[in-house]
Amino acid sequence: QVQLVESGGGVVQPGRSLRLSCVASGFTFSNYAMHWVRQAPGRWPEWVAFISVDGGNYYYADSVRGRFTIARDNFKNTLSLQMNSLRPEDAATYYCVREARSDFYRSHFDHWGQGALVTVSS
Amino acid sequence: DIQMTQSPSTLSASVGDRVTITCRASQSLTNWLAWYQQKPGKAPRLLIYKASILEGGVPSRFSGSGSGTEFTLTISSLQPDDFATYYCQEYNGPWTFGQGTKVEIK
Numbered sequence: 609q610v611q612l613v614e615s616g617g618g619v620v621q622p623g624r625s626l627r628l629s630c631v632a633s634g635f636t637f638s639n640y641a642m643h644w645v646r647q648a649p650g651r652w653p654e655w656v657a658f659i660s661v662d663g664g665n666y667y668y669a670d671s672v673r674g675r676f677t678i679a680r681d682n683f684k685n686t687l688s689l690q691m692n693s694l695r696p697e698d699a700a701t702y703y704c705v706r707e708a709r710s711d712f713y714r715s716h717f718d719h720w721g722q723g724a725l726v727t728v729s730s
Numbered sequence: 731d732i733q734m735t736q737s738p739s740t741l742s743a744s745v746g747d748r749v750t751i752t753c754r755a756s757q758s759l760t761n762w763l764a765w766y767q768q769k770p771g772k773a774p775r776l777l778i779y780k781a782s783i784l785e786g787g788v789p790s791r792f793s794g795s796g797s798g799t800e801f802t803l804t805i806s807s808l809q810p811d812d813f814a815t816y817y818c819q820e821y822n823g824p825w826t827f828g829q830g831t832k833v834e835i836k
Contacts, residue, residue, distance in 0.1 A: 643825070652767075652817055653774060655825035669824065681752035703773055714821045718785070720773035
């Protein structure tokens with residue numbers, strides 16, 4: 609079965625960095641585009657970043673562009689999110705998410721990890 | 731950016747009720763819309779995609795309809811396991827989610 613397991617969450621001071629990782633199993637990782645989605649407490653999910661199947665294309669939400677970097681290693685079946693210059697408003701649960709395969713240029717999200725909690729506080 | 735507006739934000743209902751949630755987009759999505767269910771402390775779960783296609787394993791009491799800018803999620807007969815928060819999501823643009831509809835026990 610499809611499994612996405614995030615790690616790397618924790619408490620970090622404003623301005624510092626944190627790196628999240630996601631290990632994928634149960635499917636051919638290199639065949640799927642992947643995303644990071646975050647959800648602050650009591651809020652709705654917010655898309656953060658996208659990476660294409662080969663890692664050659666990536667997009668970011670305006671709120672994180674220039675500070676966050678998404679990457680993947682198709683040999684190790686891992687997805688990562690390097691988060692720099694963290695702000696209090698970046699505090700959230702971060703989900704590793706698989707995008708369903710589709711003939712359209714974008715698709716919905718068919719599998720989510722359990723999430724990694726990031727707290728930004730001094 | 732595309733704005734997604736769900737209504738109502740909270741819905742009180744009883745087991746067996748028919749429940750309808752509406753999602754409106756600020757621009758046409760054709761039918762590139764998904765619905766998710768989320769329970770406290772859990773990740774969202776895909777229910778419906780392409781506005782009306784039921785994801786495998788999702789009970790048939792869930793259905794979706796609509797196109798363009800207006801969409802609905804209907805639960806034909808609410809069950810105890812359905813009390814949760816529901817989100818719509820567009821994927822014609824930057825994967826924007828609605829603000830959610832919490833279905834609570836009346």
